[in-house]
Amino acid sequence: xxxxxxxxxxxxxxxxxxxxxxxxxxxxxxxxxxxxxxxxxxxxxxxxxxxxxxxxxxxxxxxxxxxxxxxxxxxxxxxxxxxxxxxxxxxxxxxxxxxxxxxxxxxxxxxxxxxxxxxxxxxxxxxxxxxxxxxxxxxxxxxxxxxxxxxxxxxxxxxxxxxxxxxxxxxxxxxxxxxxxxxxxxxxxxxxxxxxxxxxxxxxx
Ligand SMILES: [Zn+2]
Ligand SMILES: [Zn+2]
Numbered sequence: 001x002x003x004x005x006x007x008x009x010x011x012x013x014x015x016x017x018x019x020x021x022x023x024x025x026x027x028x029x030x031x032x033x034x035x036x037x038x039x040x041x042x043x044x045x046x047x048x049x050x051x052x053x054x055x056x057x058x059x060x061x062x063x064x065x066x067x068x069x070x071x072x073x074x075x076x077x078x079x080x081x082x083x084x085x086x087x088x089x090x091x092x093x094x095x096x097x098x099x100x101x102x103x104x105x106x107x108x109x110x111x112x113x114x115x116x117x118x119x120x121x122x123x124x125x126x127x128x129x130x131x132x133x134x135x136x137x138x139x140x141x142x143x144x145x146x147x148x149x150x151x152x153x154x155x156x157x158x159x160x161x162x163x164x165x166x167x168x169x170x171x172x173x174x175x176x177x178x179x180x181x182x183x184x185x186x187x188x189x190x191x192x193x194x195x196x197x198x199x200x201x202x203x204x205x
Pocket of ligand 2: 057190
């Protein structure tokens, strides 16, 4: 089960990804703290087992606290992006109509560990550059890559001018993604979906 909702000022793609047999799902990048997010999960009829952040930017993490407190589920984030949970977003993003509340506890996303949702297995690929702890999530069996803000449709790649961004790291990360199956369906953090091979050609020619 795959469902997408665009949320917030930056139209972040928030994904529910679930296993039909077990009725479990994970929610990727809750970019809003609007209570509609809770309704969206509840109306799916699936049981939320974890929240995953592709990286720590507020437009992917604003709803962490809401979901954690309502569903009592872990929030998973790469350790190199933990610092975003305690920086002053209200100062950095004064247009935010809400106050960023960090989750009580985060679980480390590590590339050595897979996330199992029933029969679905999500691998974690560390793709620093847009932020130091950016990751892509890969479901090899079903041919899906959640690319966060590392890779977008139409040749777009993550900006690297935000705190601790690195253009050099981003390029390395994109080279690593180029090693994956070109048929992977790319589901980015913003905008339309694409196919990995198409985007690798768009970037590297
Ligand atoms: Zn971002
Ligand atoms: Zn974003």
